[in-house]
Amino acid sequence: MPLCPARSLRAVLRSRLGSLLVIAVASSAVLAPATAGAATGPAKDRTLQDQIDRFVSEPGGPPGVIALLRNGKQTRVLRAGVADLATGRKPQATDHMRIASTAKAFSGAVALSLVDRGALGLDDTLRERLPRLPHAWGQVTLRQLLNHTSGLPDYSEDPEFTAVISADPRHHFDSRHLLDYVADEPLRFRPGSRYEYSNSDNIAVALMAEAVTGAPYEALLRRLVYRPLGLRDTSLPQGYRLPEPYLHGYDMSDPASPQDVSELVSASGAWASGGMVSTPADMTRFIRAYASGAPLYGKDVVREQRRWIEGASQPAGPGRNKAGLGIFRYSTRCGVVLGHTGNFPGYTQLVAATPDGRRSLTFSITSQISATSDPARLERLRAIQENFVCALLRDER
Template sequence: MRKRLALTTLAVATAVTAGVAAPASAARPDPVRQGLETLVDSDHAPGALASVLDGKGRFRTYTAGVGDRDTHAKMPRNGQVRIGSVTKSFTAAVVLQLVGEGKISLNKPVDTYLPGLVRGKGIDGKRITVRQLLQHTSGLPDFEDDVTSGILERRYLSPRDALDIALKHKAVFKPGKKWSYSNTNYLLAGLIVERATGRPLAEQIDKRVIQKLGLRHTYFPAPGETAIRERHPQGYRPEPKGAPARDVTGIDPSAAWAAGAMVSTNSDLNRFFSALLKDDGNPLLKKAQRKQLRTTVAMKKGNSRYAMGLGIMRVKQSDTCVFWGHSGGIPGFGTWSGATDDGRAASVTMTLEPKTGEAVEHLEKTVAAGLCRR
């Protein structure tokens, strides 16, 4: 969640553009496979898996390492994984659909939909717009550090309880003045969806995105659901002082909710991002909302390589390759997914929660390897 995007911004300052423009050949190893091997060998993930969707609608799947560190079970191809903050792109897509239906306005304050709910030290829901939530320019404090232990201990936390925790902290800055990643933004976006529709967020994501795109292996966990439903690798969390990584496959992601609770596969994520960015015949968003989706603000002053739209990030990998996507980290897994304007998509997951900027950078570079070569 927040730390993983914070690490992405750390990578903004340190990343070196990967040279992945050329296609794989007999003389040159496949750079996507090389990227997975880096995640296993250098970042110490027990395993990694990826899927690449080319411009002709063909999928390539990859695996590296093992699916279970203790039994050495084989890594399942295209197995289900927890996608962490990639969930935000699904939540934003639903908000934008409701904008297109006239049920939500991006420029109206949060108080329009959740009157009196958002109040705190320097925090006023009358001064924060829906757009600022989706773009992380609200100045709202984050709550991730306060709930991680509960996630690991499988304690259910309702969205309202998580919001109460977040609002105990003071505002980071005045709304609209800066950019700072906060899961609290998407907690509120999810609550606004529920207020606008009168239905649960999970149901709306399922109906409006998952079913519409036929994402057969993607779901929003039910309250109290701690296991991953289908074939999946085990997920791990680094332990301090060089101790073996801890198996945290079974967690309660309820605290992450609209900001990071979902489960999917790399190929389903490719289908989602490819559809989300499509211009002609987009199954998710109308033209006006697609334009809003791509309206960006700088994430780091003086760095034009990264910019944040509404629930989706633009990455300028080179002068000839720009892609859109989102990263996600949650105990057990780290994921980066993205797509280009012409429908190509790539998604990569490591089965170790990324704790360093280098790990997030390696995830992003592996996605770029699938998207930027020809």
Template sequence: MDKATTAKLDSVIAAAIQQTGIPGAIVGIWGPNGTYTSATGVADTATGAPMKADFHSRIGSVTKTFTVTALLQLVDDGKIGLDDPISKYVNGVTDGDRITLRQLAGMRSGLPDYTTSEQFATDYLADPKGGFTPEQLFAYIKDEPLKFTPGTEVDYSNTNTILLGLVVEKVTGDSLPNVIDAKILRPLGMDSTNFPTTNAFPEPHAQGYTNQTKDGTIAVATDWNPSWGWAAGAMISTLDDLRIWAPALAKGDLLHADTQQQRLQTVALTEGQEDAGYGLGLFNIEGWIGHNGSLPGYKSVAVYLPERDLTMVVLVNSDVEGDNTDLAGALVTPITEVISPDHIYG
């Protein structure tokens, strides 16, 4: 990109690192006016090792975009219907005969989020490196009532995507990681992206820092097992691979045009807030299409702005909660104020 824009972006990222306490950030922007990539701050607060642009990162809920894409590919193959009830594929879901796959993908099922269960939090923090099965995750809320009538509200719940992952496995007869690898990652050449089934973490990567601990102190979460997020949040990727994924997701490269059109139909996250909505496994925020992610130690945003043909990926190695550490507010919003002032992500 031109020197003036590059200087502004350098300043924004440096200020975010200095003011928020985020250890390090990896940023990539690609568009008609050029490319910008930056690795700022440290990958390891103990050694001072620098952050580098080729590091692998845990991407949290960006995983949802892959799971729902795999589901929609089954729609295109005629193997499932978006308006099928979840009870057709998974037993034991409260009111499962009136919750559809479309409602699950669009966060409109009314099912509570298992991650808000006190028992889940207790079990997870007791052994962060231990593993969960999808069935164990669902069991935390299996007998709880719906929060609202399916289809009437938008309420972000990881439970929805866990159930969709189980649908993909039942219909394909294969594991979700295998399906995503064969049907999404390999066709797009995303060789540095994977869906781990353990706490394994490809090198190179930054250390990740979190205060999601028993006593709220900051801990190194690099090797914590992401299986608790499974279809909703377990995947690992890189800047270069997410550069491929964000536009492919927004354009529907792997789906039929009609299916993609349905995917992009968003419902406002808050009544009257038409500039931010959720579609089928993706957000549209001021025209930026994609997803954000957060899990202990890492946060991410991977989005594409069709109107400007702009791709933006931001990865940081901390999810420490604080007054000024929100990734969108600290980094993504000010970045878009520079590169797309008419489409500010926030």
């Protein structure tokens, strides 16, 4: 079936970025069939392969899925569908992709590394570190930003912000002034009194890191995260372009005519909250280190990071969710993994690992699936992800 010529994207990009984008996207390429990836792994992987094959082939399903299951030094890669509907190319572990709100785990890694070094404290307040921000927000602490109990209003839900993105999805924002959109708003609740996921939290985390180091957040990512972990294909861009090769992300609101939205939106409007680009291979390296803490920070910081409260990632991860500092606890029927989820126009992500970092799952999808856009499909996805977690935890190799 062909990719339709120019048409309006209807309600395509309603995400945690808060925007409803309605634009025309032109294409005349041919849609390749959603063929299954070869089940070349152990026999027990075939059930998992069947599940993602069915998920891709159902009406409105994502064009592609790639999952990396790592146990020690062994990695199994399962994939279904394609990375690019125009060419039929298969997803690869080295394909670039938008990692959505899993970028919040990177801001957590930067902040907790600075806590470990004594440059930041978890009880440091916005008034102390970022006095330019509204006085009414001053009592909010770094800890509350990291576990989403700050009460900060979400800039991505602000009408002025969404109007700018709706008019020009590739608009270049001043990322360090995204909180200005809600600077005239009070806190939504008393800091620390309850959980509420907010994209503003991680913008403030990055700004606090810059304030205490005098270095740009992008440089801190390179120094504190990329280099120690050997991440060569991870970046925080400002524009809308993706490095080649990449997993193409699609709007599937009309299954008969998918629209490529990979390069639709400028990353500058998400920045530390969701603007990063990486690969499944790099994300596997990252989550193994981030879940365990080593070599990013020590055991004292890990203990603070794992003070769990009630709260779910967006979208919810597999099993029962609880929130820590820049990380979530996913309690499945087979055991516990720690990680983060995210979605962005064209992409849905899950990265998770056992608390010791030995076993990990990176699960990437090339369409946006959320409780708002398609709750039934999200529940099917969570069930599949839980089955992958069970396979990971039961692997005795």
